[in-house]
């Protein structure tokens with residue numbers, strides 16, 4: 001289990017201005033959460049915290065890698081993580097009400113009496129958001145080091161035999177064919 005306290009920042013004691021924090025994240029970090037659809041996560045999160053009067057600006061830079069299951073062939077597919085997230089945390093009297101009303105997903109409210117920022121859940125969320133949407137070997141990677149060649153060859157054959165007339169790519173092209 002990860003120690004969640006490692007992800008609590010006692011921001012009240014910080015001087016105004018920029019402070020930097022670094023986090024090394026691996027699979028253990030995710031043990032506190034529901035089961036993940038990736039593994040072998042090695043992520044580096046750099047957090048820059050800019051303390052202002054009544055609010056803090058947080059910039060998370062997520063880098064690293066993890067393995068997902070390829071949607072096409074079912075093999076482990078290594079993906080790179082690289083993304084950046086900016087959020088504003090404001091200290092207010094009634095954070096519950098404000099959070100319910102706020103429409104900007106990058107603005108959070110916490111109580112004025114709160115002394116710590118709990119960034120663990122944000123790190124969790126941002127690592128998940130940093131995972132590329134496309135969880136598939138690239139077509140040019142067919143037969144590449146990660147792909148399941150047998151499955152891909154079978155899919156390719158099935159595609160050629162069954163899907164040609166209905167293939168949306170061909171359907172789209174037919175329109176142009178009629179124009180000629």
Ligand SMILES: [Zn+2]
Pocket residue numbers: 070071072073074075077136137146147148
């Ligand atoms: Zn694949």
